[in-house]
Amino acid sequence: MASEISDGNPVTISHAMAMHGDPKYPADFKRFEYTSSRALKGGELKLHSLGTFDSFNGFIPKGNSADHLGLIYDTLMTGSADEAFSIYGLVANKIEYPEDRSWVIFHINPAASFHDGHSIDANDVVFTFNTLMEKGSPQYRFYYQDVEDVVALDTLRVKFSFKPGASKEMPLTVSQLPVLPQHYWQDKDFSSANLQKPLGSGPxxxxxxxxxxxxxxxxxxxxxxxxxxxxxxxxxxxxxxxxxxxxxxxxxxxxxxxxxxxxxxxxxxxxxxxxxxxxxxxxxxxxxxxxHENPTGMQAFLFNLRKSLFEDRTLRQAIGLAFDFEWTNDNLFYGAYKRTQSFYSNSELASSGLPTEAELALLNPFKDQLPKEVFEQVYRAPVSGELPNNRINLRKAKKLLDNAGYRVEDNQLLTPENKPVNFEVLMYDPGFKRVVNPFIRGLKKLGINAKIRMVDTSQYINRIREFKFDMIVYSIGQSLSPGTEQVSFWHSSSANAPGSRNLMGINNPVIDSLVEQLIKAETRESLITHTHALDRVLLQNHYVIPHWHINHxxxxxxxxxxxxxxxxxxxxxxxxxxxxxxxxxxxxxxxxxxxxxxxxxxxxxxxxxxxx
CATH class of the missing domain: 3.40.190.10 (Periplasmic binding protein-like II)
Incomplete structure (x- = not known):
């Protein structure tokens, strides 16, 4: 790791970079410690996938792409699996950045090449970035929204400049950019989903x-x-x-x-x-x-808040009380799972207890815009209790609904505006019916008529992309170092962008602010505090009905x-x-x-x- 001064700003040139602190592996490291020098090359690994595929272009919001297409592409740099978030050399063998991380220069390895022998250069990186921003899935525009400019300084150096106030994570975020061959794509339609074998540079x-x-x-x-x-x-x-x-x-x-x-x-x-x-x-x-020690994220029933029916937090909370996890776990899952209590479960990022002073400093400015439970109650997903058929929680749900002006006529729950409370659970996997059907029976006792809508995999993907659903079963994964990708999960700017990962359609200015603060966290401790605060607000708004997880x-x-x-x-x-x-x-x-x-x-x- 070398340092110098440029325009009064200390600049680091290194083989690696960590989000917080120093990278684990030194410049002369030989291999990651979870690999072996005894490994043999050869043989065939036979895997399975579910569903189908009709595209070898996984970068665009079209088609059903084949699994593991990442095997054919190398990224600028790559992470290790025994650190929260550090990057090491791949296509780029060195990284250069100032103390404020307002820009980053990647030094491309002169040996890097595509499968046809064509050398990888800085223009390929610029081409890739511009192509993904213009024609790629919406997630790339969220990931790279703080990139102001990308310039090829020469054949082997490419510079990314970031907007004022951008997250210090941005150098690491852009390091994960897969590098596409400009010479291959220049006479082809990148926006087309097809089965033409693409050219890559990977293993x-x-x-x-x-x-x-x-x-x-x-x-x-x-x-x-x-x-x-x-x-x-x-x-x-x-x-x-x-x-x-x-x-x-x-x-x-x-x-x-x-x-x-x-x-x-x-x-x-x-x-x-x-x-x-x-x-x-x-x-x-x-x-x-x-x-493992990976965050298990949040698998859950997700509400589509774009539907006017689900705008009411009280109704969402009452519907959540109708899901009997304890019965499901005991009778369907052989007691294998733990109830998920956080969007960042199985990690230090998960909130617990009441807010700390540091968390309150982030939450108090929004006190009049947040549910009082954020400050006064420890979030706990509902527990069915000793009475059979989830009676305790169903009684709680009915009381919530009664107090909010809902009423039942002829076994049908009506909103205060006299609209029936009915919805569909969109699914493609018939095996999950055994979980959803008991949930539907519980809802029926509240006068809510829910039903399953089964579709094939391709139709499911398209409907998700276009937000054409009431409720779905979905898993929201998380990393050990949440950052810019949180915009695509929760920020209002992603709520109505087709193909975004804000599937719930969250449009909440408080959450927007918490996300924006989180991605600018300066230290690991600060990042954890910001994540705890965001987690509490997400949980107490009942945007999802948490399912379960295992830590192995x-x-x-x-x-x-x-x-x-x-x-x-x-x-x-x-x-x-x-x-x-x-x-x-x-x-x-x-x-x-x-x-x-x-x-x-x-x-x-x-x-x-x-x-x-």
Missing amino acids: YKIGKFEAGRTITYDRVKNYWGAKLPTRRGLYNYDKISHDYFRDFTIAMEALKAGVVDIRVERVSKLWATGYTGRAIEEGRLITEEID HRLAYWDKFDRPSITPRYDIGFETGLMSWWINPRKVKGINRSQAQAEAESNEMATEAVEQ
């Missing part, structure tokens, strides 16, 4: 595929970045193949049949009862729970892998977890022998049964 490229059903990524054998410290020990498979299935149950059967190698189980019933059979008994198919990954995988001795502290996800594993040829041979023996024994038993 993989698209191989064989069958539209909507299968896709294979082939490892680039002359990948330019293979020996970088941020790439050593990662991306070890020669091929990564995906088969697409209709639902989780079929995908699990594919795993048992050996069509799929590994699966993250999201259905607690399947985890508790579905993993049986000889392969599991003999240890060839392994089930394992791996703890449930993995089922064939015993054909080896893996590093250290598990990433914050992730066992696709990129930083599974991509550090590798296939052990000796184990593969053992599995093949065992499967052949099992099949032979099964055939022998079948023959004996026929003869008898």
Whole structure:
């Protein structure tokens, strides 16, 4: 890390950058500690995906893009999985910035190249940024809204200048920009969703595929970045193949049949009862729970506040009381889950208790615009209690509604304006009906007529993008270092932008201000305080009905892998977890022998049964 003075402003030139404090890994580091020097290259990793795909362009708000397209692109810099938010060299091997972070210069690695051998230069970065801002999904305009200018200083240096007052996170945010090849796209329509194989620079490229059903990524054998410290020990498979299935149950059967190698189980019933059979008994198919310290975010029923019916906070709160989590967890999920109490659950970012003095300093200026519960009550998602059928909470809901002027006539709840309280829950996964149907029965006892609207995956995606729903089941993920992306989740500027992630349509000036303050937090401590304050306001406005979470990954995988001795502290996800594993040829041979023996024994038993 080197420093100099430019126009009286200290400037740092470094291999890495941390949001707060110093990066963990020094300039001469060899690899991330959660990778292994023993990793072998080779073999095929067989995965599954749900639904279908019709596009290889995941950057635009059109089509249903294939999973894991990020494998074919390199970003300017890349993060580590054992720090809250630090970045290290990839396409750019050095980063230059002043103390106030009002601009950043990325020094491009002269060795960086696209798969066709064409060198990556600063003009590709400028082209990428401008293209994503003009033609990409709305999220890019939210991410980069504080970028004032992007200029290629020369072939290997590109400068991003930021608007006055921009978040100090912006250098790290723009470092995550994937770099697209200008020479490839100059005669093509970037806004088109199609299955033309794009040109990238990453460790993989698209191989064989069958539209909507299968896709294979082939490892680039002359990948330019293979020996970088941020790439050593990662991306070890020669091929990564995906088969697409209709639902989780079929995908699990594919795993048992050996069509799929590994699966993250999201259905607690399947985890508790579905993993049986000889392969599991003999240890060839392994089930394992791996703890993590990642924020689990918020899975919930989301209200669409653009619907006039849901503008009333009291009604939203009453509807939330009709969801019986305890019954759901005990009867459907085998007690596997914890109720989610925060938008930043399973992390130090989650609010708890009553506001601290530091939080009150942020909240008090808006006291007359906020629910009094923000200041006086600790948020707790409803608990059904000892009486059966969620009676305690339903009585609370009825009292809230009565006091607010709602009334029931002929078993139909009416608003104070005499409008019936009816709505749809938009869904694409039939497996979730078992959760929604009991919720609907609870609502019926309040005189609320709700029903499920099932659509296919493509229609669901389009309706979400266009906000054509009353209520949906959705997961809002969070990182360990919330920043600019919070604008796209909660800020009124994103409320009606098609394709934005403010699916609820929150349009609240207090939340706008809290978000704007959060992304300018100077220290980690300040960031945590701002996140706590925002979390409280979101929770007490009852924009969602919280579901549940677990703080470990449930993995089922064939015993054909080896893996590093250290598990990433914050992730066992696709990129930083599974991509550090590798296939052990000796184990593969053992599995093949065992499967052949099992099949032979099964055939022998079948023959004996026929003869008898």
